[in-house]
Amino acid sequence: MGDQQYQHAAADRSDQPESTAHITPSFPAQLRRLRRERGLSLADLARRTHYSKGYLSKIETGVKRATVDVARQCDHILGAEGELLKLVREAAPAERAGGPAADGTAPACPYRGLAAFTPRDAAWFFGRERATAALVERVFQRVGGGPLLLVAPSGAGKSSLLNAGLVPALRRPGGFPMPGAERWPVVAVTPTAHPLDELLERTAKVLGSDLELTARQVAERPEALLEAVRARSEGAPPGPDGRRPPPVLPVLLVDQFEELFTLCSDESERRAFVRVLRSLSTGPDPAVVVLGVRADFTGRCLELPELAPVFTDGLFVLLPMSVAELRESITRPAELAGVTLEPGLVPLLLRDAGLRDEPGTA
Ligand SMILES: Nc1ncnc2c1ncn2[C@@H]1O[C@H](COP(=O)(O)OP(=O)(O)OP(=O)(O)O)[C@@H](O)[C@H]1O
Ligand SMILES: [Mg+2]
Missing domain, CATH: 3.40.50.300 (P-loop containing nucleotide triphosphate hydrolases)
Structure with a gap:
């Protein structure tokens, strides 16, 4: 239900002047606008992204450049459907091409390796x-x-x-x-x-x-x-009728x-x-x-x-992923990172995992 609300909100935004082809908003301005539209304070955003409030504030004021990970997480939390990631990529073509990022950091790897996913990796979790x-x-x-x-x-x-x-x-x-x-x-x-x-x-x-x-x-x-x-803990404010907050x-x-x-x-x-x-x-x-x-x-x-x-x-028993889910866990992070998987790689990985590719699940 929350996702649906987000989708509607994102659809509404497409009518607004900032998202037309003529005016490209800067990342800081767009982040600030989306955050405020969602009624979130910087502290709220910090809590949900696990980045500090100070760091996010520097990004919003343009003192620091947003990383791909910040953009993905904010996209996810603010329901921005990749809008922020697009702005970061436009600002850093070298990163998009898989080369070193403009801030000297390595480009984000779409896979977590042997480590478990953390809340910060949520946008990569498929x-x-x-x-x-x-x-x-x-x-x-x-x-x-x-x-x-x-x-x-x-x-x-x-x-x-x-x-x-x-x-x-x-x-x-x-x-x-x-x-x-x-x-x-x-x-x-x-x-x-x-x-x-x-x-x-x-x-x-x-x-x-x-x-x-x-x-x-x-x-x-x-x-x-x-x-x-x-x-x-900071609870929700009381309702307008003064009722006890949840x-x-x-x-x-x-x-x-x-x-x-x-x-x-x-x-x-x-x-x-x-x-x-x-x-x-x-x-x-x-x-x-x-x-x-x-x-x-x-x-x-x-x-x-x-x-x-x-x-x-x-x-609650966690069952193994289905073939379709496993495919998604391989292909979706690559898509998000803008890298192309070699043809035949996915079936090979599925075979290695002891599974057969299912036709029509691509
Ligand atoms: N959805 C996913 N997509 C891709 N890789 C995943 C996914 N879920 C887990 N993994 C990977 O599988 C491996 C095991 O994951 P994780 O550590 O979460 O398992 P676990 O059940 O907690 O293991 P353990 O019992 O050893 O603690 C890690 O390398 C992790 O990155
Ligand atoms: Mg574990």
Whole structure:
């Protein structure tokens, strides 16, 4: 629905004088205009792009030149359908041709290599649109009911789906079917050896403020964490009739959940962490808790009594991409980067992945 609104907004813009062939707006002016049209402050844009407010401000005032990545992300968030990327490319023909960029940086590589996708890579993330929509729906249905457990074999794309699928959906106005979701703080954490300490540290970092809580206090009274987060989060303004604004639901993404067994060696710490996650994610105005775990660790998860019920009603299994989705994951980033794939390369890659190309899916 949010996307549809964006599409309409983008279509409307084509009637405006700036987008005619006669006047080509500069990138800074166009970014500022689009941002204001969407009702976003620089701080809002910074939160959603993961670039700092200061850096984006320098781009808007023309002090710094926008990179391809900034343009793509802003296009995505502002629903500008490639308009900003086009302006960056027009300003940097060397970059378009695949040569070194005018600012001396290397041209953007369309592929992430072995690394998982991050929220910053969202504009390059293809082939998982269906899985993202399904995950968003399950997360929504699960609100208040306990953690959602995202399970798949190692390398299936769990971290990428969380970072470049779910997080951008949460940040995009209308991308998650609850009012004000775009303002919810998103804390991404891996358990490490001391999961509760790590959770507190990461949360404080996201909020930019010390929570003044110890792991022990949170273990004893998990709601203290919710209270501390809410006290430091900027919620939506009250409605025009003065009604209570929608509550801030902190989002906790605990990825590489298997670290709870491989790195955390203290059984009581492990159980306390799971108890906290469960408590935070149940009841009214809860936190949204999504756990990403490797399929070969599900047996260990079942050993934790607080986690066992999640296997009955909180499981989300990420299936492998279809051939068509895999094709998209190869061809779409290349298209976006303006590079041409050698003929025969895609079928070769699909064959390497043990799949056969499907005719008519090009
Ligand atoms: N949609 C996608 N398009 C292209 N590459 C992808 C996509 N999703 C994941 N990948 C790539 O697949 C590899 C594994 O992805 P990721 O790290 O997200 O998997 P994972 O399930 O979290 O793995 P692990 O269980 O080891 O943590 C990475 O190289 C990543 O860049
Ligand atoms: Mg992972």
